[in-house]
Amino acid sequence: MAETRHPPQNVPGCLDETVSFLSCPGSYDPVPDKVDVVETHMSLLFFAGDLIYKLKLPVRLPFLDWRTLERRQLDCEREVAVNHDLAPGVYLGAEPLVRSGDGRLHIGGRGETVDWLVIMRRLDSSLSLDRLVSSQRVTEDDLDRICDRLAGFYRKQQPLDLSPQQMLDRWQAQIEIVDACLSDSKFELPHDLTEPVLTALWRYIDRDREQIESRVSQGKIVDGHGDLKPEHIYLGTRVIIIDRLEFDEQLRWSDPFDEIAFLGTECSRLGMPSILPGLVDRMADRLDDRPPDCLLRFYRCYRACLRARLSIEHLLDENPRTPELWPRQARAYLRLAAETLPFDGQS
Incomplete structure (x- = not known):
């Protein structure tokens, strides 16, 4: 699922606010003790308690183009759908990251959609x-x-x-x-x-x-x-x-x-x-x-x-x-x- 745990490095500056929000335990319900962030070549994963929140980076590579919000939404939905057979109960859904009227970010709910997340159940890494x-x-x-x-x-x-x-x-x-x-x-x-x-x-x-x-x-x-x-x-x-x-x-x-x-x-x-x-x-x-x-x-x-x-x-x-x-x-x-x-x- 990921490479190594470390502070994000190769992340576009436009995501600073999003990464800061998702790195904060208080952004989640229930509130986890801490949030671990893992950077892969194409995504950021936020380990928050029993769940993982996956944010796809707005990148273009030879085999994909995630530079638009619509394409990232589509890919999040596809990821949930194609993993159902081999990982039932793990991929819980795709949720929007929204900005409410007061300018604050929230996972799900009403407001302007600023990005999309794949939500996954956290698995026991000792069993991988x-x-x-x-x-x-x-x-x-x-x-x-x-x-x-x-x-x-x-x-x-x-x-x-x-x-x-x-x-x-x-x-x-x-x-x-x-x-x-x-x-x-x-x-x-x-x-x-x-x-x-x-x-x-x-x-x-x-x-x-x-x-x-x-x-x-x-x-x-x-x-x-x-x-x-x-x-x-x-x-x-x-x-x-x-x-x-x-x-x-x-x-x-x-x-x-x-x-x-x-x-x-x-x-x-x-x-x-x-x-x-x-x-x-x-x-x-x-x-x-x-x-x-x-x-x-x-x-x-x-x-x-x-x-x-x-x-x-x-x-x-x-x-x-x-x-x-x-x-x-x-x-x-x-x-x-x-x-x-x-x-x-x-x-």
Whole structure:
């Protein structure tokens, strides 16, 4: 859900009053003891007692545009709607932040709407999968429960009406973006890390594209989660999966095993590489389906390269926080991508 807890830094000055209001315990009913503020790349989250209030920043990025109030409202409403299935009871609604006649700000009620908030129930962070992975406390039963939850979700999704060529075009466009970033000399990423994995991705699309085409023809591409990371999975009494991607539905269109490969890759980065094969085996049993090993390796390689790209692109921020972190993280992901090689031509 978030990166690190700290005072907001990369926040437009026009939001100073809003951030100050939402950071004050007295702005909430009931009044919490304190309000913790977490800044992500696109939002601010205000942890107030048992609830979280999410404020989307008025930013424009290559994949979204939240500069208008109407677009932020629409995205807040979409976020609540798309997360209902995997996180029932967590996303409580979208509420306006309003200014009343006396000039004061309020959450909900009458007045001029100045912004929108997503209101969420706060979950126990000690039960998040990333915490459990980092402390090596993930059990076989945990993996069973996660896969039961995900398999039930994927089985409910109708196959998308895509042609094999449309899917290949999407893959080529995505790899082009990743290639352009990771090959950009201004980021100074080691050529011996970037070149082998990027070459492997392009070679696969050129030589083994029929495996991707087959997945489309068999109806295996669905409207998935879109951002299936360990920090989005909570292993309480019921498995809860939050932060299903809402701002562009096409970014959710994927093979379930692509998402599983992503989840397993993130678990590997956190120190438990054994989780990935366990996830794949369990999902294969539950979905009665198993892609070729080389396709799974392609998915893993691409996902690791994508995460390397998203890491290094933090340096494009006007005032990047912890700039020394992102090249190190990007290189770690590139090493994970290299672990998948070679994968073209295998089955």
